[in-house]
Structures are given as C-alpha cells and as structure tokens.
C-alpha cells in the first residue's frame with residue numbers, strides 16, 4: 001500500500017545502514033534498542049532479528065512493550081520518564097546490564113538520547129558499538145572514560161548524508177530491504193493514518209511520546 005511504502009524508506013534505510021555499515025552486526029550479537037516501539041526503533045527490532053541478533057527493546061509503557069514483543073524482540077525493558085536523578089540513572093544502568101547478560105550488549109541502537117544514553121553505554125560489552133541515531137529526549141554528553149573501560153566505539157549514523165555520498169552502497173541496502181520485505185521478515189507498522197488537515201495532530205502525538213510504529217499523513221486522495 002502507499003501507506004506501507006511511505007513508511008519504509010526512512011526508518012529501514014536508516015536502520016540497515018546503522019546496524020550493518022556502522023555496527024557490523026552479526027548473528028548472535030546482543031542488541032539493545034532504545035525507543036524500540038518508535039518508527040526507527042521497530043525497524044531496528046525487526047532488522048536485528050532478521051540478521052540473527054538477540055534483541056532487547058527498551059520502551060516507556062506496557063502498550064509499547066507489547067508492540068515490541070509482537071515485532072519479535074526476545075526481551076523487553078520498561079524504563080521511567082527522564083529526567084533522572086543520579087540514583088535513577090544508576091538503577092537504569094543496572095536494569096540494562098541485567099538484560100545484557102555476562103558479556104553485555106555488542107550493539108546499542110540509540111534513537112532517544114538524553115538521560116537514557118549514559119545508562120545504556122554502561123551496559124555495552126567489550127568492543128561494542130554504540131550507534132547514535134537521534135535525540136528526541138535531548139542531546140546527551142557521554143563520559144569518555146567508559147569508552148576506554150569497554151574498548152568500545154561510539155558511531156555516528158547519518159543516513160541522508162550516507163545516501164548522498166554513497167548512492168551505490170545505499171542502493172544495495174535498499175535492494176536488501178525489499179528482499180527482506182518480500183520474505184516477510186520486515187513490515188512497517190502503520191498504526192494511524194491522518195488526513196492532511198490533521199497533520200499537526202500526528203506531529204503532536206509524536207511529540208507527546210504517544211506514537212507507536214509509524215503515523216502516516218495522507219497528502220492527497
């Protein structure tokens with residue numbers, strides 16, 4: 001459908017670039033996805049599973065947790081709402097670490113930022129990759145000593161610039177996405193379609209943290 005088509009490119013194009021080109025994902029990796037019920041978040045859950053990772057999704061409500069389980073996540077964390085005190089930040093780091101197991105997460109997919117970033121970085125494993133996707137909760141600052149202690153990489157992800165600079169590699173990624181879509185391994189989840197006059201409501205819903213998957217605004221019938 002046009003709705004599914006409109007929902008696919010940005011979210012999955014970003015995520016395949018993040019996980020494969022920047023994160024070098026491989027089967028058996030432990031992947032933590034922050035904001036896992038959002039647009040790029042659900043794409044990261046599905047693609048993580050398609051590439052054979054163990055996926056833990058982190059979200060702010062039980063309704064979102066169910067959407068993440070339905071998308072195939074192996075485990076789910078429900079976190080509180082930032083801002084966090086020092087103790088709350090420590091407690092969240094412990095929650096992430098517990099789900100990461102003995103070796104921690106090889107990959108953290110961070111499309112949230114803010115006070116969620118440092119606790120997530122604390123749960124990363126040896127030589128892990130921390131993927132920087134976006135900052136709806138604010139632009140975080142990270143203590144660089146943690147990267148030394150984990151020998152880990154913090155990797156910026158800018159899909160639009162990658163697609164402009166390396167169109168052939170991007171084309172290959174998109175081809176792979178269509179193959180995965182045809183195999184039924186990925187499917188954008190459109191939870192609401194708004195008429196153009198109510199486009200503002202769709203934006204307000206995202207800003208209020210109320211969106212699950214993709215909201216689509218229909219420009220014309």
Ligand SMILES: NC(=O)c1ccc[n+]([C@@H]2O[C@H](COP(=O)([O-])OP(=O)(O)OC[C@H]3O[C@@H](n4cnc5c(N)ncnc54)[C@H](OP(=O)(O)O)[C@@H]3O)[C@@H](O)[C@H]2O)c1
Nearest residue numbers: 014035038039040059060111133134135136137157158159
């Ligand atoms: N780097 C790139 O190339 C690239 C490409 C595409 C998108 N992005 C960026 O990725 C981010 C996520 O995009 P998206 O389409 O997935 O958005 P989205 O559907 O709104 O998802 C963002 C998630 O962030 C969480 N969140 C935490 N604090 C929030 C707050 N104060 N306000 C709103 N959401 C908050 C929410 O999940 P919980 O409530 O569960 O925490 C929400 O589901 C955006 O910043 C976007 O610009 C980057």
